[in-house]
Amino acid sequence: MYQKNDIEIDEKKVDALMSSIIMMENLNLRTHAKSDSQMIADIQDKIEEELQCY
Numbered sequence: 001m002y003q004k005n006d007i008e009i010d011e012k013k014v015d016a017l018m019s020s021i022i023m024m025e026n027l028n029l030r031t032h033a034k035s036d037s038q039m040i041a042d043i044q045d046k047i048e049e050e051l052q053c054y
Contacts, residue, residue, distance in 0.1 A: 017050050 001010045021043055028034050034042065 013050060017047065020046060 001008055003009070024042060024046070025039065028039055
């Protein structure tokens, strides 16, 4: 964990979040199940979820 501009950043959580988003994107690229706007909303929800847990 490190600090930047008085904000603590947990690198493990950031890496896990990035991996999760990349997997969501890869799955959608194969299936085309969601539109771009739906994917944006899902990614935003995932980030909000992680922030609330933190």
